[in-house]
Amino acid sequence: MNPSPQTLCEAFQATAARYPDAVALRTPGDGVVITWRLYAKRVRRIAAGLAKLGVRHGDTVGIMLTNRPEFHLVDTAVLHAGATPFSVYNTLAAEQLNYLLTNAGNKVMVCEEQFLPVIEKARAGTAVEHIVCVDAAPAGATSLQDLEANGDPDFDFEASWRAVEPDDVLTIIYTSGTTGPPKGVELTHSNILAEYDAMRDIVDWGPEDRYVSYLPDAHIANRLFYYGSLTSGLQLTTLADAKQAITALPDARPTVLLAVPQVWYKIKAAIELALTDEPSTAKRRLADWAIGLGRRKVRLESERAPVPQTLRIQHAVADRLVLGAVRRKLGLDRVRVAISAAAALSPDTLEFVLGLGIPCLEAWGLSETTGGVTVTRPGDIRIGTVGQALKGATLKLADDGELLVSGPMVMKDYRGDPAKTSDAIDPDGWLHTGDIATIDEGGYVRIVDRKKELIVNAGGKNMSPSNIEGTIRAASSLIGGAVVIGNDRPYVVALLTLDPDAAAAFATRNGIHNGSPGDLAANPLVRAEIDRAVEAANEKLSRVEQVKKFTLLSAIWEPGGDEFTPTMKLRRKPIDTKYAREIEELYAG
Numbered sequence: 001m002n003p004s005p006q007t008l009c010e011a012f013q014a015t016a017a018r019y020p021d022a023v024a025l026r027t028p029g030d031g032v033v034i035t036w037r038l039y040a041k042r043v044r045r046i047a048a049g050l051a052k053l054g055v056r057h058g059d060t061v062g063i064m065l066t067n068r069p070e071f072h073l074v075d076t077a078v079l080h081a082g083a084t085p086f087s088v089y090n091t092l093a094a095e096q097l098n099y100l101l102t103n104a105g106n107k108v109m110v111c112e113e114q115f116l117p118v119i120e121k122a123r124a125g126t127a128v129e130h131i132v133c134v135d136a137a138p139a140g141a142t143s144l145q146d147l148e149a150n151g152d153p154d155f156d157f158e159a160s161w162r163a164v165e166p167d168d169v170l171t172i173i174y175t176s177g178t179t180g181p182p183k184g185v186e187l188t189h190s191n192i193l194a195e196y197d198a199m200r201d202i203v204d205w206g207p208e209d210r211y212v213s214y215l216p217d218a219h220i221a222n223r224l225f226y227y228g229s230l231t232s233g234l235q236l237t238t239l240a241d242a243k244q245a246i247t248a249l250p251d252a253r254p255t256v257l258l259a260v261p262q263v264w265y266k267i268k269a270a271i272e273l274a275l276t277d278e279p280s281t282a283k284r285r286l287a288d289w290a291i292g293l294g295r296r297k298v299r300l301e302s303e304r305a306p307v308p309q310t311l312r313i314q315h316a317v318a319d320r321l322v323l324g325a326v327r328r329k330l331g332l333d334r335v336r337v338a339i340s341a342a343a344a345l346s347p348d349t350l351e352f353v354l355g356l357g358i359p360c361l362e363a364w365g366l367s368e369t370t371g372g373v374t375v376t377r378p379g380d381i382r383i384g385t386v387g388q389a390l391k392g393a394t395l396k397l398a399d400d401g402e403l404l405v406s407g408p409m410v411m412k413d414y415r416g417d418p419a420k421t422s423d424a425i426d427p428d429g430w431l432h433t434g435d436i437a438t439i440d441e442g443g444y445v446r447i448v449d450r451k452k453e454l455i456v457n458a459g460g461k462n463m464s465p466s467n468i469e470g471t472i473r474a475a476s477s478l479i480g481g482a483v484v485i486g487n488d489r490p491y492v493v494a495l496l497t498l499d500p501d502a503a504a505a506f507a508t509r510n511g512i513h514n515g516s517p518g519d520l521a522a523n524p525l526v527r528a529e530i531d532r533a534v535e536a537a538n539e540k541l542s543r544v545e546q547v548k549k550f551t552l553l554s555a556i557w558e559p560g561g562d563e564f565t566p567t568m569k570l571r572r573k574p575i576d577t578k579y580a581r582e583i584e585e586l587y588a589g
Contacts, residue, residue, distance in 0.1 A: 004197075007189040008170060009080055009161040011231040016040035019207045019233045025069040026237050028251045032069050036233070039073065046077035046144070047160065048151025053108055053130045053142075057082030057163060060106040060172070062128070063217070064088050064097075064115045066240040070134040070144065071217050072226060074110050079170070080161040086172035086184075087218040091560025094121035096182075100174055101126040103184050103416055113138060166190040170227075172415055173220050173367040176565035184415030185220075185367040192227050194408035195370040198390035199228070202361070202375055203337040207233030209255040210334075212248060214239040216566060220367045221258055221341050243501070246270070249331030257338040261345040261470065262568060264360070268352050269477030269502065271326065290322035294355030302351075302383040323357045332358055337378060339363050341371075343568070344447065344466050346474035347383045348540065354381065362386050364447055368424065368431055369393075370409040374445045385444040395439060396430070402451055403437040404430040453572060455486040461544050468492065469570075471540050472547065476533035477502040478526065481557035483570050484547065485583055493586040494550040495579055496530060497557050518554035527552065549586045553579075 005011040016024075020037035034042075055061060061078045063085055065071045071087070078085035088100055101109070101122060107129045111119055113136040119128075120140075130142060137143035170189045174182040205211075205228065213236045215222035229236050237252040239245060245263055271291075278284045293315045300307050327333040338360040340350065345362060353360045364386035365372040373395070376387035389395050393407040410431045413421040425431050436448040448454070449464035456462055469482040472494065480499030486492040498520060507515040510525050520526050530552055538546040557563040563575050576583065 005193065005231065006166045007161075007164045007168070008076075008192060008227060008230050009164050011193075012043070012076055012079075013040070013161070015230060015233050022207045022233060023235050024229070024233075025072055026235065027069065028237060028239065028248050034069055034073075039076075042073050042148065043077045043080055044157050045148040045151055046073060047081045047157055048153075048155040049147035049149075050077060050081045050083070050108065051155040051160075052150065052152040053132075053147075055081050055083050055108055057160070058168075059083040059108075060104045061085050062088060062101060062104060062106045062109045064090060064109065064111040064119065065134065065217070066090065066112065067213055067215070067217065067222075067238045067242070068134075068240055069238055071238070072229075072236065074132075074134070074144075075217070075226070076230065079164070080157065082160050082164055082168075084169045084171060086174070087216070087223075088174065089216055089218045089560060089566035090115065091558075091566050092118070092122075094118050097122035098124065098126060099181060100184075101128055104172060108132065110134065110144075112136075116141065164189065166193070167412075169412065171223065173223070174218065175367055176569050183417065183420060186412040186415050187370055188412050191370045191409055191411065192224075193231075194392055195224065195372070195390075196228055196231055198392050198409070199224075199372065199375075201391050202377060203256065205232050205234050205256050205336075207235065209336070210235045210237065210252055211256045211258070212237050212239060212245065212252045212254050214242045214245040214248070215258070215260070216242075218566070219342070220365075220371045224371045225256070225258060246330075250329075251331070253331055253334050255334050255336045257332070257335050259338060259340055260342045260568065261340060261349070261473075264340060264345055264349050264353055265474055266477060266502075267330065268349050268474070271356075273477070273505075287322055287326075290318035291352070291355055293318045294323060294357065295351050296355075298351055298354040298381075298383075302381055319357055323355075326356055327358065335359065337361060339372075339375070341365070344470050346470040348471075349474045350383055354383075364435075364445065365409075366433060368411045368433075369405055370411065373405055373407075373409060382444050385440075385446050387445065388443040389445075395443075395445065397437065397439060398432070400451075401436045401438070401448070403433045403435045403439075403445070403447075405433060406430050455484070455492070456488070457486050457492070457544065458488055458490045459544075463492070463545050465572075468537075468541060468545050468547070469494075472496070472534060472537045475537040476529060478506060478529055479533060481553075481563060481570075483563075483572065483575050485576070485586075489587060491548040492545060493583065494534070494547045495553060495575070495582060496534075496550055497553050497555055498526070500556050517556050521552045521554045551582050551586060553582070 016036040024036045024039045025034040061083050075085045105127050107127050109128050110132045113133055132147055133141040134144040166189045169186045173185040211225050239248050275287050297315050338358055341363045361376045363372040363375040373393045374387045374389050396404050406429045434451045436451050438446045449466050455465050465484045468484045472482045473479050481497035484492050484494045503520050560566045
């Protein structure tokens with residue numbers, strides 16, 4: 001039996017040798033298809049090209065690409081050159097990017113032509129000397145094709161990747177910067193391999209498995225599946241436009257799926273809309289019956305209550321007649337495991353997804369913990385929790401309820417910032433996560449909210465804003481952004497925005513011809529739907545959590561803007577400042 005790989009370079013070489021003719025990377029419709037054999041050849045050539053540009057062991061290389069096969073070729077080649085690749089969000093402004101490049105100290109930047117203008121502005125005062133462009137050869141940049149064709153002839157590829165050590169920095173994940181400048185989380189080869197080894201207890205994927213890569217590769221969650229492919233042979237379908245994630249599923253037919261809550265909300269809304277528009281009363285009733293049975297069965301299983309035999313039989317019939325067809329239409333009929341991560345998913349939506357027969361596990365973790373630390377197990381799901389600790393991770397609660405983590409997944413440090421590192425990791429090796437949680441007698445973790453984001457109202461009641469916001473967003477696909485306010489206030493209010501895609505579809509369906517965000521936000525039909533959604537959400541919340549007033553803004557909140565980070569986390573303080581007048585008006589009188 002071969003020993004387990006100690007680095008991602010070892011893992012990649014073993015996988016490429018084991019499955020040379022299997023497809024490693026593809027795009028929808030097989031526009032691009034790259035086997036492991038070709039992958040390995042191109043990695044060798046790109047690594048030699050990087051060596052010619054002066055990339056050495058321990059250096060950093062920046063990557064600014066959409067989700068495309070070249071990301072994987074370049075990132076893996078950087079690893080084999082003995083260097084540390086890091087990816088940046090494509091929505092960053094030049095000043096923000098300059099901060100990251102200064103912190104990373106990279107001499108080489110790999111990008112697409114569309115990002116050249118912002119990189120040229122951002123590189124001033126940084127160490128960046130060379131720009132490699134994957135899709136063109138503009139002046140001042142080297143094309144990827146030229147880089148591959150003109151590598152250093154003296155570069156010893158074998159010696160280079162074999163010199164990589166388990167404790168070498170594998171990548172830098174820059175945090176979203178919700179509370180200040182981004183921090184550079186340094187993760188080692190050992191960190192990633194420990195995380196992957198722990199996840200294999202949950203799902204052990206291999207070359208027959210498929211994954212749709214649509215999230216930014218600057219996000220730890222997406223990188224984990226990329227690294228998992230190097231170790232297991234998992235096939236990746238890359239998707240340059242994340243907005244097409246749902247429509248790409250029937251082409252990719254994933255067996256492993258990672259989805260942020262927004263994707264699950266859209267899937268639920270699409271199914272409910274299809275049922276509303278179904279002209280056949282009989283078909284509509286049959287679908288409602290089947291989904292209701294699925295939800296009932298899941299609810300009993302989550303509560304550890306016995307499932308009556310009659311319900312099991314009825315559910316099997318419903319799955320054969322309706323639910324299986326729904327999964328096939330979505331492209332989710334082959335999913336062995338789906339993971340919801342990056343933010344809390346409303347319990348109602350999770351119950352709906354599980355009721356469809358999609359084995360969705362909720363996970364929790366941070367960039368600082370190499371991604372997932374807790375996850376619900378297949379066949380042992382408790383809705384409302386993020387499961388139990390993964391193998392190797394140890395959890396405990398501080399006196400104030402903050403969740404602490406130790407184990408081989410905990411980051412090496414924050415790049416160039418020993419003070420913030422020591423603030424985050426105490427002398428005993430416990431990472432202070434900033435999340436308030438509870439842990440029950442079975443080890444199941446419930447995340448209450450971020451330590452600095454809990455709402456304490458004027459009456460002293462503690463509330464989780466993310467729980468309220470998730471409940472509101474789950475109530476209607478029209479709602480794109482939701483932030484609730486209530487700190488030191490007598491009641492909770494909300495600022496809401498429309499989801500542009502759902503709003504456009506709503507306008508078309510209802511014959512609304514002037515569909516600008518401002519006009520739609522003021523349209524009586526739209527307002528009535530939002531009123532209905534908030535009322536429905538309030539029915540699921542305790543009295544003190546209920547939203548008493550809200551404003552539907554005409555703006556659209558985009559990832560990477562003033563209100564959302566690139567990973568769709570709310571920037572609460574900037575929102576408070578930017579919308580101070582609207583907030584005060586909600587409390588006036």
